[in-house]
Amino acid sequence: MTEFALQQYLDFAYIVAVVLFILSLRFLSSPTTARMGVLAGEIGAALAVLATLFNPEVAQYKWVLIPLIIGAGVGVPLGLVHMTAVPQRTALSHAFGALSAAMIGIAEYYVGTEPVTRFQMGEIGLEVIIGSLTFTGSLIAAGKLQEILPQRPIVYRGQNIVSLSVLALALGLAVALVFNPAHALLFPIMVIVALIFGVLLVTPIGGADMPTVISLLNSYAGFSAALLGFVLNSKVLVVAGALDGSSGFILSLIMCKAMNRSFTNVMFGAFGQVQASTAAAKEERVVRSANPEEAAAILSAASKVVIVPGYGMAVAQAQHKVRELYDVLTKKGVEVRFAIHPVAGRMPGHMNVLLAEADIPYDQLIEMDEINGDFPQTDVALVIGANDVTNPAARTDQSSPIFGMPILDVDKAHTVMVIKRSMNPGFAGIDNPLYYLNQTLMLFGDAKQFVGSIVRELGGGH
Amino acid sequence: MPADFISNLYVFILAGFVGFEVIRRVSPLLHTPLMSLTNALDAIVVVAAIIIAGRHETRLTTILGAIAVAASFSNMVGGFVITDRMLRMFKSGRSKQS
Helix, strand or coil: CHHHHHHHHHHHHHHHHHHHHHHHHHHCCCCCCHHHHHHHHHHHHHHHHHHHHCCCCCCCCHHHHHHHHHHHHHHHHHHCCCHHHHHHHHHHHHHHHHHHHHHHHHHHHHCCCCCCCHHHHHHHHHHHHHHHHHHHHHHHHHHHHCCCCCCCCCCCCCHHHHHHHHHHHHHHHHHHHHHCCCCCCHHHHHHHHHHHHHHHHHCCCCHHHHHHHHHHHHHHHHHHHHHHHHHHCCHHHHHHHHHHHHHHHHHHHHHHHHCCCCHHHHHCCCCCCCCCCCCCCCCCCCCCECCHHHHHHHHHHCCEEEEEECHHHHHCCCHHHHHHHHHHHHHCCCEEEEEECCCCCCCCCHHHHHHHHCCCCHHHEEEHHHHHHHHHHCCEEEEECCCHHHCCHHHHCCCCCCCCCCCCCHHHCCEEEEEECCCCCCCCCCCCHHHHCCCEEEEECCHHHHHHHHHHHCCCCC | CCHHHHHHHHHHHHHHHHHHHHHHCCCHHHHHHHHHHHHHHHHHHHHHHHHHHHHCCCHHHHHHHHHHHHHHHHHHHHHHHHHHHHHHHCCCHHHHHC
16 A cells, blocks of 8 residues: 555656656747756656655665766766767767667566567567667767768668668567567567667768758657657656657758758658769869958958858867957947858757857857848858858759758858868868859868958957 | 557657647757757656666666666766756857846
């Protein structure tokens, strides 16, 4: 009887946690309330964990508390990584989440004396497959983002057939297990095949597609947790998994739209992705360039400036110099805003974090759809380390691999300045007609040094 | 089909809709913190891991449970830490001048 009452208290704690989780995400709608969202989430999570420690099913604490301490010991440093490393940290946390969901699913198969029912077997099979493939897939993604693994897509002929056959094999083994749950040999084979599929899923995907991949893995990790909730009949897991899964799913759809990919393309990872055509006809075209002095003169004569940052800016560690440029121009009465493409950076919203870290006020960070109408009234568009997201060929050239991708209409500004190391094409290897326009000035050099020189010319900085 | 499955399906579908409506409202400005926060919330699987490890049924399930506890708890702790760090950096132009 007392145990029954205790169980009810525990359930009640989980319900409170679920409410706090939803509020947590609700608070994230605005930067002013967002930190309260973290607090709500923390209270909810702490409540749920503490309640669970009082669960009478927990017979021993040694193998609970030691892993908790290890987890905290690993988690804190992972929470303190540099902001440019957030994408790989996120991919790694998808891997951890999926690992943990898969481990629990596997344990659930071996737990108890009698074999699981067919229905449970179906749930466990699906859950373990998704968890396992998300685990290895996320590890590959993290390796690519950390640049331990090659960034370029690794492709070979018949890749899709091989990968899909491996997935089919994993699903086939799960079906076989449903018919005979006691067939203990098949289960570990299914897990291994699913782990292999995760590797095959992400290996062919190139660095430029990482924002989509990372969102998709987020969604898989969430749904594997929700499925685990079904297996264990735990509503708190179903809710948290559904929230995480739908969040990742929405983000992958946004990323897809921003890269002009189809819905089915999302569902199957980035199979059959656009291959960059490097064989574009190379005719001699004139490029005009300028030095820091000239660039500074143009910027200080402007009244409206839009800066278009890309991941190249973060690679060059130029964001703090860009902040100085923002300060000195603002002081001169120039209106400076930042145009943020949804796929700028290496994960959704990454560029905003990098600019916020450099202390640039978030009200100056403007989304693509909002700022595109303002480019015709913009005196100077300054592109720093961005390439494909400014390529006007996406609007006009049907033969371009990025045709149809929404871009920032920088070519409509009165003057365009592009800071770039050289005329080499960017990440996707696509030529950018923007550079040959009459109003475009190329500023050749390292982004950090070049912006620093402009700031000095303008009499600012340190 | 077990009755539990049906009630879980109800919860899943409703939570999916709630998630969709709530997350749709999150400003694109905060999409990175959104991902790290949902990651931390998703780490609530730690409660299931604690029970598996704590039940101490067989050596295998205890090991699997212990790995799951460590992996998910590191997500929970790390996810909250990094989300808060990121959100602290977002300052509006108005608040900075004051």
